Amino acid sequence: MELKIEDLYKSYRNKEALKNINITMKSGTYGLLGENGAGKSTLMRILTTIDFQTKGSVTFDGEDIVKLDEKYREIIGYMPQDYNVFPSFTAKEFLEYMGTLKGIEKDKLDKRILEVLKFVNLEDVANKKVKSFSGGMKRRIGIAQAILNDPKILIFDEPTAGLDPKERIRFSNIISAMSKDKIVILSTHILSDIEAIANDLIIINKGEVVESDNIDNLVEKVRGKVWEALVNQETFNKISQDRKVIHRKQERQSIRVRYVGEEYEGVINKHLEPSLEDYYVSNCL
Numbered sequence: 566m567e568l569k570i571e572d573l574y575k576s577y578r579n580k581e582a583l584k585n586i587n588i589t590m591k592s593g594t595y596g597l598l599g600e601n602g603a604g605k606s607t608l609m610r611i612l613t614t615i616d617f618q619t620k621g622s623v624t625f626d627g628e629d630i631v632k633l634d635e636k637y638r639e640i641i642g643y644m645p646q647d648y649n650v651f652p653s654f655t656a657k658e659f660l661e662y663m664g665t666l667k668g669i670e671k672d673k674l675d676k677r678i679l680e681v682l683k684f685v686n687l688e689d690v691a692n693k694k695v696k697s698f699s700g701g702m703k704r705r706i707g708i709a710q711a712i713l714n715d716p717k718i719l720i721f722d723e724p725t726a727g728l729d730p731k732e733r734i735r736f737s738n739i740i741s742a743m744s745k746d747k748i749v750i751l752s753t754h755i756l757s758d759i760e761a762i763a764n765d766l767i768i769i770n771k772g773e774v775v776e777s778d779n780i781d782n783l784v785e786k787v788r789g790k791v792w793e794a795l796v797n798q799e800t801f802n803k804i805s806q807d808r809k810v811i812h813r814k815q816e817r818q819s820i821r822v823r824y825v826g827e828e829y830e831g832v833i834n835k836h837l838e839p840s841l842e843d844y845y846v847s848n849c850l
């Protein structure tokens with residue numbers, strides 16, 4: 566299974582939203598990271614064929630996704646940003662409605678609805694109106710509708726925005742439980758969500774891909790360069806001038822600083838295990 570984006574450009578009137586995008590995805594979970602307006606939603610809309618590129622191609626197993634048309638829509642699940650469910654429907658009614666739109670036959674649909682409700686842990690509230698749901702529950706019903714047709718490609722635009730820590734963990738668990746043999750693409754501003762959920766990171770900046778690699782490879786790039794030291798304000802100021810400071814924590818008499826770069830001499834340093842944030846802050850900001 567391969568989703569391939571080649572020499573892709575997208576312009577809106579005089580705004581170039583995507584430039585020269587080249588990404589090949591195989592089964593796994595891909596985190597799309599970028600600031601507001603970087604082009605994440607535009608790319609996702611093109612991948613779902615809701616919108617079209619100005620130039621370039623997207624192919625699934627060698628065939629153009631636009632030409633695949635219906636066949637491609639059958640294998641894709643999508644949860645847009647600001648996903649809103651119909652408030653007066655119950656969870657089950659909403660999934661019946663979405664399943665019918667997706668062309669799932671009635672006898673198969675009923676069974677599948679029960680499966681997905683169980684999967685996203687909403688089976689107990691299947692007959693409750695969606696308007697009574699919390700933000701996290703609404704997001705989970707959004708996942709449920711996206712996976713109804715058991716898609717090979719799943720696209721989630723900012724799925725964790727506004728979720729509390731418990732719901733975030735629940736979401737990561739749901740994604741990792743189903744990402745086997747699927748291409749899962751999710752966008753977020755939150756690095757720790759990517760680290761928890763994704764295998765690969767794609768960073769988009771002003772419409773261009775500035776990094777695309779396996780997360781473990783990226784983290785390895787800063788191994789041996791991450792340090793922690795307990796310093797006074799003056800030393801902290803010096804460290805922050807020519808090292809990348811990742812965290813700073815004010816303690817009683819001193820500052821505990823986590824930084825990336827050459828070991829700063831003259832203070833007691835402790836080597837730390839690198840994280841994706843260490844890589845990201847020191848290379849991409």
Ligand SMILES: Nc1ncnc2c1ncn2[C@@H]1O[C@H](COP(=O)(O)OP(=O)(O)OP(=O)(O)O)[C@@H](O)[C@H]1O
Pocket residue numbers: 577580581582599600601602603604605606607608646
């Ligand atoms: N329909 C449109 N018409 C004109 N410009 C648009 C349209 N959609 C997006 N843009 C512009 O294209 C650029 C990329 O937008 P996009 O929504 O893809 O970014 P994003 O990374 O998803 O941002 P966010 O994190 O805020 O959702 C932005 O400059 C945006 O203003």
